[in-house]
Amino acid sequence: MSLPPLAQPQYSQGEPLLRLEGVSKKFGTLVANCDVDLSIHPSEIVAVLGENGAGKSTLMKMIFGVMQPSAGSIYWRGQRVQISSPAQARQLGIGMVFQHFTLFETITVAENVALSMPGTPQELAGKIREASQKFGLAVEPHAPVYSLSVGERQRVELLRCLLQDPSLLILDEPTSVLPPTAIESLFQTLRGLQERGIAILYISHKLEEIRALCQRATILRHGRVTGTVVPKDETAHRLAELMIGREIPRSSHPKATPGEVVLKVSGLSVQEADPLAVGLKNVSFDLREGEILGIAGVSGNGQRTLARALSGEDTLPPSGQGSIEMLGRPVGHLGAAERRALRLAFVPEERMGRGAAPTMALRENALLTAHGEGMVRRGMIQREKQEAFTLKCIADMDVRSSGPAAPASTLSGGNLQKFIVGREMMLRPRVFVVSQPTWGIDVGAAALVRQKLVDMRGQGSGIIVISEELEELFEVADRIAVMFDGRLSPSRSTALTTPEIIGQMMIGLFDAGLDTAREAAQ
Amino acid sequence: MSVIVFVLSGAFAMCVPFALAALGELVAEKSGVLNLSVEGMMALSAVMGFMVVAGTGSHVLGLGAGMIAGAGLSVIFAALVLLFRANQVAAGLAVGILGMGLSNLLGRSYEGSSVTALAKIRVPVLSEIPVIGPILFVQDIVVYLTVVLVIVIAWFLYHTKPGLRLRVIGENPETAYALGMHPVAVRLACVAFGGMMAGLAGAYASTILTPVWAQNMIAGRGWVAVALVVFGTWRPIRIALGAYLFGAVGLASLSLQSLGVGVPSQVMSASPYLLTIIVLVVISANSLRIRLNAPMALGQNFSPHG
Numbered sequence: 001m002s003l004p005p006l007a008q009p010q011y012s013q014g015e016p017l018l019r020l021e022g023v024s025k026k027f028g029t030l031v032a033n034c035d036v037d038l039s040i041h042p043s044e045i046v047a048v049l050g051e052n053g054a055g056k057s058t059l060m061k062m063i064f065g066v067m068q069p070s071a072g073s074i075y076w077r078g079q080r081v082q083i084s085s086p087a088q089a090r091q092l093g094i095g096m097v098f099q100h101f102t103l104f105e106t107i108t109v110a111e112n113v114a115l116s117m118p119g120t121p122q123e124l125a126g127k128i129r130e131a132s133q134k135f136g137l138a139v140e141p142h143a144p145v146y147s148l149s150v151g152e153r154q155r156v157e158l159l160r161c162l163l164q165d166p167s168l169l170i171l172d173e174p175t176s177v178l179p180p181t182a183i184e185s186l187f188q189t190l191r192g193l194q195e196r197g198i199a200i201l202y203i204s205h206k207l208e209e210i211r212a213l214c215q216r217a218t219i220l221r222h223g224r225v226t227g228t229v230v231p232k233d234e235t236a237h238r239l240a241e242l243m244i245g246r247e248i249p250r251s252s253h254p255k256a257t258p259g260e261v262v263l264k265v266s267g268l269s270v271q272e273a274d275p276l277a278v279g280l281k282n283v284s285f286d287l288r289e290g291e292i293l294g295i296a297g298v299s300g301n302g303q304r305t306l307a308r309a310l311s312g313e314d315t316l317p318p319s320g321q322g323s324i325e326m327l328g329r330p331v332g333h334l335g336a337a338e339r340r341a342l343r344l345a346f347v348p349e350e351r352m353g354r355g356a357a358p359t360m361a362l363r364e365n366a367l368l369t370a371h372g373e374g375m376v377r378r379g380m381i382q383r384e385k386q387e388a389f390t391l392k393c394i395a396d397m398d399v400r401s402s403g404p405a406a407p408a409s410t411l412s413g414g415n416l417q418k419f420i421v422g423r424e425m426m427l428r429p430r431v432f433v434v435s436q437p438t439w440g441i442d443v444g445a446a447a448l449v450r451q452k453l454v455d456m457r458g459q460g461s462g463i464i465v466i467s468e469e470l471e472e473l474f475e476v477a478d479r480i481a482v483m484f485d486g487r488l489s490p491s492r493s494t495a496l497t498t499p500e501i502i503g504q505m506m507i508g509l510f511d512a513g514l515d516t517a518r519e520a521a522q
Numbered sequence: 523m524s525v526i527v528f529v530l531s532g533a534f535a536m537c538v539p540f541a542l543a544a545l546g547e548l549v550a551e552k553s554g555v556l557n558l559s560v561e562g563m564m565a566l567s568a569v570m571g572f573m574v575v576a577g578t579g580s581h582v583l584g585l586g587a588g589m590i591a592g593a594g595l596s597v598i599f600a601a602l603v604l605l606f607r608a609n610q611v612a613a614g615l616a617v618g619i620l621g622m623g624l625s626n627l628l629g630r631s632y633e634g635s636s637v638t639a640l641a642k643i644r645v646p647v648l649s650e651i652p653v654i655g656p657i658l659f660v661q662d663i664v665v666y667l668t669v670v671l672v673i674v675i676a677w678f679l680y681h682t683k684p685g686l687r688l689r690v691i692g693e694n695p696e697t698a699y700a701l702g703m704h705p706v707a708v709r710l711a712c713v714a715f716g717g718m719m720a721g722l723a724g725a726y727a728s729t730i731l732t733p734v735w736a737q738n739m740i741a742g743r744g745w746v747a748v749a750l751v752v753f754g755t756w757r758p759i760r761i762a763l764g765a766y767l768f769g770a771v772g773l774a775s776l777s778l779q780s781l782g783v784g785v786p787s788q789v790m791s792a793s794p795y796l797l798t799i800i801v802l803v804v805i806s807a808n809s810l811r812i813r814l815n816a817p818m819a820l821g822q823n824f825s826p827h828g
Contacts, residue, residue, distance in 0.1 A: 064700075066699075066700060085699075085702065085826070086699065086700050086701065086702045087702030087703075087704075090702050098700070102697040102700050102701060103697075104690040104693050104694060104697065104698075105693070105818075106689075106693060106813070106814050106815075106818075107686065107689070107690065111686055114683060114686065115683075115686060115687060115690060115698075115701055115703075116701050116702065120683070144814075146813075146814075
């Protein structure tokens with residue numbers, strides 16, 4: 001791929017590539033952005049930090065032409081511009097990787113790339129392979145997108161953007177699904193782009209990353225800029241404070257007291273219907289009550305299949321290999337409703353559509369899985385019970401919404417996730433399976449969700465957390481096992497292992513650090 | 523033998539209105555717009571085509587008038603759903619009723635009158651081949667045009683970049699817009715194209731297939747076309763084969779009736795519907811096939827600025 005020429009002298013530090021002046025955005029009475037000033041120079045990586053609903057996404061959408069500001073001006077290379085559409089933003093040289101993916105599922109990776117670049121899918125396949133090697137983002141150009149995991153899709157998004165040689169790259173939570181090794185190589189990629197004069201607007205809630213990567217950080221709270229700092233000079237703790245306006249809650253993690261086995265999976269092998277997807281290969285593990293088992297791994301290694309098999313969305317065929325036992329009885333043949341009746345609860349990785357029905361009100365979404373909590377009598381919905389349940393869930397989890405009547409789609413990702421996790425917790429499950437509990441949500445919401453998981457463990461639930469975020473697993477899990485290529489490693493006690501060792505296991509080295517662990521145990 | 527040749531040959535002309543209208547509807551639906559006014563567009567263009575052929579004697583002008591009428595009506599529909607974001611189902615039904623009403627009004631003085639049909643083209647040499655010759659190579663020009671259109675539309679949708687853009691706008695217009703496409707403009711073009719195809723189908727039915735004017739002469743063929751799109755799982759070749767099957771069975775049941783086969787005529791009349799449904803249900807039983815071909819955003823309106 002061709003890159004723009006090195007160092008463009010006409011854009012000195014004095015003249016910003018992009019400058020926002022007093023930009024505001026109102027939706028009716030809601031103020032998403034108020035009087036925001038922001039500037040970025042060529043060869044600069046600027047972080048935009050902010051809690052859920054702080055207006056980061058809205059701001060980026062205005063820069064990318066998806067929305068128009070209600071007031072204020074945008075300057076591009078010193079000229080005042082009206083960015084009226086993404087097509088125009090692209091023409092100016094602005095590329096964006098969205099937090100919510102903008103890939104079309106029914107067509108292939110190469111076709112998706114071809115939609116935003118000249119060239120046929122066949123011609124682009126070679127370029128994609130080349131770039132995917134160069135940036136360490138493994139992607140098969142001819143795979144249909146519906147067969148890809150969340151992590152793989154993000155790789156495609158990133159690659160597609162990089163293939164367009166933008167002069168300003170906007171990245172919305174780009175590392176949330178990458179393994180530690182890939183994050184480091186992504187940073188090298190980004191630094192390489194920076195050296196070639198490309199400016200990067202980097203939105204992330206991972207504060208350590210911002211400190212490692214960004215020269216400046218603009219911090220948003222409730223739609224206003226609360227400060228512009230040099231992140232290297234600040235501690236991550238201080239940055240978080242600036243962002244949420246108070247100390248970050250950290251989950252307390254008392255020692256686990258595991259009880260009897262509540263879930264036992266032995267020799268489970270599942271073939272995916274799609275020949276391109278990774279299934280499960282001889283997966284075995286135990287889960288005890290009062291403990292949290294973390295399942296780490298880069299997405300696309302069978303986690304989705306495992307989650308579906310555990311939740312009962314996919315039942316095991318009678319001829320299938322392996323078994324799932326819950327509370328001592330085989331449940332492999334039972335569907336999701338029957339397993340839920342045995343007090344299994346599940347939070348899927350897709351909040352919209354699988355965790356909640358987007359167009360339905362929160363109270364109706366509460367009914368979806370909590371109908372057994374006295375909400376239905378003789379087939380009729382008990383409105384008061386339903387309302388009370390929904391209100392309690394909203395209060396317990398600090399869900400910010402307009403109330404039980406708010407459609408799920410109007411909530412921000414973090415608030416909807418808090419609602420879904422809260423709803424499932426209120427079912428007092430014996431076995432709780434949570435997939436990507438804090439994916440793409442901010443520090444405040446994530447900390448709350450993690451704290452609630454730890455609290456639940458204390459009340460005797462057996463919890464499985466499937467996550468790609470190692471930090472998170474090290475914070476909540478008592479044991480960690482790693483999925484790679486459909487296989488599950490033996491679990492390691494969190495106290496006796498390190499993120500480095502788990503990171504190595506994530507690329508298939510299941511024996512990594514065993515000696516060290518043994519020494520530590522002795 | 524001669525009956526079979528007659529049926530297989532005649533089925534081409536019989537299926538043209540279904541195939542053309544269904545292909546037009548396919549293109550509109552692939553872009554995410556469900557246009558239920560096909561029946562009305564066909565009815566209006568049938569009368570427009572008939573009037574022009576009766577007045578000028580030119581079938582080319584008649585088909586052209588039909589296409590303009592169909593496109594005109596579809597643009598009214600497009601304005602309602604793309605500009606004013608009216609519900610697609612309701613707007614489609616309303617515009618369809620408008621088309622049928624106009625058709626009956628304009629056609630009143632032509633009731634029972636007829637125009638000359640278009641001569642069939644005998645392809646030299648090829649039409650002399652036994653059996654195959656009379657089936658495939660003694661057809662009117664629109665039949666050949668329809669075959670070409672099936673292939674061109676299939677190629678356009680699945681082998682060109684504008685076709686790819688059209689398909690993804692039907693899958694997710696918001697994302698397409700974020701990538702710099704123009705869903706509203708593309709949808710307008712697709713709906714207008716669908717209208718033109720329905721117009722061609724209607725004018726063909728009234729001036730070439732059965733060149734006699736009668737009220738309600740389209741007789742539900744527009745609805746069959748809409749159904750063929752779904753049962754053909756939104757694939758042009760499957761839709762065309764479904765239309766041909768429908769034409770062939772319809773003609774076969776007529777032939778059998780005229781031969782005096784002792785089957786109730788109601789069963790005969792229902793047979794093309796039944797058989798087509800059975801065949802296409804079998805084709806569309808594969809859920810992955812539907813998932814990959816059905817436009818996900820079908821019937822959903824889109825506005826660029828939220």
